[in-house]
Amino acid sequence: MPTPSLPLPLAGEGATVRLVAIQGGQRAAHRLAELGLTPGVTVTVLRDSGGALLVAVGDTRLALSYGLAQMVLVTGEEFRDA
Amino acid sequence: MTAGTLPAPGAALRYAPPIETELERLVTALGAIPALAERYPLRWLAIQLLEGDDDLLAEAEGLGGPTVTAALAACRERLAPHYGEDLDVALVDQRYRFVHALAGQALTRPATPPLTLSDRIDRVVTHRWLGIPIFLALMWVVFKLTTDVTAPFVDWIDATLSGPVSAWATTLLGVAGLGGAWFESLLVDGVIAGVGGVLVFVPVLLALYFALALLEDSGYMARAAFVMDRLMHALGLHGKSFLPMIVGFGCSVPAIYATRTLDSRRDRILTGLLVPFMSCSARLPVYVLIAAIFFPSHAGLVIFGLYLTGIVVAIVIGMLLRRTLFRNQPPAPFVLELPPYRLPTLRGVWRQMWERTAAFLRKATTIILATSVVVWLLLALPVRGEGRFADTPVDQSAFAAVSGATAPVFAPLGFGGWETSGALLTGFVAKEVVVSTLGQTYAVADLEEEVATAPATFSEDLLGIAGGLVSATGDALRALPGVIGITLETPEAETAPEGLAAAVRAGFEASSGGHGSLAALAFLVFVLLYTPCMTTVAAARHEFGSRWMWVSIVGQFAVAWLAALLVFQGGRLLGG
Numbered sequence: 001m002p003t004p005s006l007p008l009p010l011a012g013e014g015a016t017v018r019l020v021a022i023q024g025g026q027r028a029a030h031r032l033a034e035l036g037l038t039p040g041v042t043v044t045v046l047r048d049s050g051g052a053l054l055v056a057v058g059d060t061r062l063a064l065s066y067g068l069a070q071m072v073l074v075t076g077e078e079f080r081d082a
Numbered sequence: 083m084t085a086g087t088l089p090a091p092g093a094a095l096r097y098a099p100p101i102e103t104e105l106e107r108l109v110t111a112l113g114a115i116p117a118l119a120e121r122y123p124l125r126w127l128a129i130q131l132l133e134g135d136d137d138l139l140a141e142a143e144g145l146g147g148p149t150v151t152a153a154l155a156a157c158r159e160r161l162a163p164h165y166g167e168d169l170d171v172a173l174v175d176q177r178y179r180f181v182h183a184l185a186g187q188a189l190t191r192p193a194t195p196p197l198t199l200s201d202r203i204d205r206v207v208t209h210r211w212l213g214i215p216i217f218l219a220l221m222w223v224v225f226k227l228t229t230d231v232t233a234p235f236v237d238w239i240d241a242t243l244s245g246p247v248s249a250w251a252t253t254l255l256g257v258a259g260l261g262g263a264w265f266e267s268l269l270v271d272g273v274i275a276g277v278g279g280v281l282v283f284v285p286v287l288l289a290l291y292f293a294l295a296l297l298e299d300s301g302y303m304a305r306a307a308f309v310m311d312r313l314m315h316a317l318g319l320h321g322k323s324f325l326p327m328i329v330g331f332g333c334s335v336p337a338i339y340a341t342r343t344l345d346s347r348r349d350r351i352l353t354g355l356l357v358p359f360m361s362c363s364a365r366l367p368v369y370v371l372i373a374a375i376f377f378p379s380h381a382g383l384v385i386f387g388l389y390l391t392g393i394v395v396a397i398v399i400g401m402l403l404r405r406t407l408f409r410n411q412p413p414a415p416f417v418l419e420l421p422p423y424r425l426p427t428l429r430g431v432w433r434q435m436w437e438r439t440a441a442f443l444r445k446a447t448t449i450i451l452a453t454s455v456v457v458w459l460l461l462a463l464p465v466r467g468e469g470r471f472a473d474t475p476v477d478q479s480a481f482a483a484v485s486g487a488t489a490p491v492f493a494p495l496g497f498g499g500w501e502t503s504g505a506l507l508t509g510f511v512a513k514e515v516v517v518s519t520l521g522q523t524y525a526v527a528d529l530e531e532e533v534a535t536a537p538a539t540f541s542e543d544l545l546g547i548a549g550g551l552v553s554a555t556g557d558a559l560r561a562l563p564g565v566i567g568i569t570l571e572t573p574e575a576e577t578a579p580e581g582l583a584a585a586v587r588a589g590f591e592a593s594s595g596g597h598g599s600l601a602a603l604a605f606l607v608f609v610l611l612y613t614p615c616m617t618t619v620a621a622a623r624h625e626f627g628s629r630w631m632w633v634s635i636v637g638q639f640a641v642a643w644l645a646a647l648l649v650f651q652g653g654r655l656l657g658g
Binding site for chain 1 (some may be wrong): 133134167168170171174175178179200201204208210213304307308309311312315320321415416417418419420421422
């Protein structure tokens with residue numbers, strides 16, 4: 001059974017997930033890729049302020065507004081339980 | 083670049099074969115153009131062009147002509163079947179893969195990365211409940227630093243320019259045989275007073291840029307943006323816009339410049355349009371004077387109410403702008419790298435302070451100087467009566483004529499006298515002068531007239547200036563503890579001179595048909611909401627361009643006029 005992929009904001013605070021793809025605008029996708037959000041990387045959601053996420057990608061810490069985070073599709077262990 | 087002297091990296095970054103083939107072709111094509119080959123490392127240029135760097139493409143086309151465009155288009159076309167629209171993402175992705183592979187071989191890392199100090203600080207600073215109070219506390223410190231701590235220096239510069247420096251200029255002109263003439267008045271009342279109006283901002287700006295540099299260089303600013311994001315969403319802005327707003331309570335000029343920390347132009351402009359509604363400290367003397375005359379027992383409440391009104395107006399206008407002028411521009415979705423916390427270096431902080439302040443001085447001096455000279459000219463030109471040039475009573479000057487001509491605009495608001503119009507007119511240059519203009523136009527002796535002292539010698543003046551600086555430093559140091567404490571100092575109880583109070587009251591009663599207090603309140607609301615000062619206008623032009631400068635001036639005037647109308651006419655309907 002393939003694991004479902006979900007937008008990053010649905011992962012929830014504390015979740016560690018794997019990035020599957022970035023969908024949506026070219027420019028945004030390029031910008032996110034430059035900051036290290038490329039398919040396959042592991043992303044940890046450190047904080048969810050309700051409008052933006054604070055995530056860890058390797059040694060980098062990024063603040064992402066929901067608008068951008070919606071474009072980031074992720075998958076992880078947590079989703080199979082949910 | 084001295085790339086030639088660096089050892090070549092042992093592991094070269096190679097892209098996937100189709101990309102490498104095209105890169106080689108592009109390098110060959112670009113290498114055939116000598117202008118490009120001399121100027122750029124060709125492989126780097128080829129990669130940038132493939133990734134879609136538009137600025138660089140324009141530059142390369144400028145040097146190499148249509149050959150560049152054609153070669154690039156051909157490469158892209160051949161790569162399209164492999165990567166489609168995602169060529170740039172693929173390039174970045176392959177770079178990251180290379181980096182990860184290299185890092186994987188060179189670095190040994192624990193399986194679960196330990197919590198760094200930065201992470202631990204972030205746990206507190208971005209905490210759901212603690213984050214906002216921490217941010218507000220820091221902003222409070224910035225606010226106090228730019229107002230209380232710099233105030234002694236502002237006073238010192240002001241006193242030095244209006245005292246010794248003006249006296250020196252007068253003496254020098256006297257020596258040159260030009261004393262007493264209109265030229266002296268132009269130099270002292272026009273030029274020195276005008277430039278002084280700019281120079282007094284220097285301590286405020288230095289303090290602000292000091293605080294901003296600390297917040298930015300330490301890495302906190304990025305966290306603040308994350309923390310405040312939600313609250314600012316109501317205004318169609320995100321977290322970073324909060325800082326300029328807070329700074330605006332001190333002074334609109336640094337607040338406009340503080341919008342530079344925002345990423346998108348839309349956010350900078352929208353924030354810059356709202357910042358002037360925050361009641362800046364220069365407006366306070368006007369509130370104090372008018373409130374003391376008309377509302378002596380409720381002065382504090384009136385002043386607090388005005389500050390609150392400014393905030394409410396900013397929120398309402400922000401929501402309106404978001405739905406009108408900026409309707410088709412959603413807030414830029416933001417992504418922000420949070421750098422690990424670092425100790426700011428003295429050098430870095432100083433450089434930011436100096437560069438930003440110097441930029442302000444260069445731009446603002448010209449416009450302020452020009453305006454001051456124009457106002458001086460209007461005051462100097464007699465249009466009626468017996469006065470001569472540069473020696474005419476205020477009410478017979480061109481200034482009175484111009485003020486009188488603008489007065490009907492303010493008639494529906496209850497303050498249509500030429501005296502108040504004149505004060506609002508000079509208030510456009512700087513709010514500090516509203517009070518002194520009221521004093522002048524109501525034909526009372528200058529409120530801030532220094533007690534005439536025996537002429538001091540040059541060395542006495544120098545000693546006085548140095549002494550003033552020392553005591554200003556002392557005062558500033560004494561104000562420092564207040565930065566951390568939260569003792570809100572009440573403004574000094576300033577009692578209006580009897581003559582002026584009576585004249586102002588009579589003036590407002592006459593222009594409002596017997597509703598003096600209501601007209602005074604409308605006047606205060608107008609002062610709160612219209613253009614803070616010429617320097618802010620110069621800053622807005624510097625940052626956002628002429629078009630937005632005019633939107634700002636006209637918009638604020640309209641808002642101020644409507645709000646004052648609402649107060650005066652609404653109050654009359656309610657029987658005030």
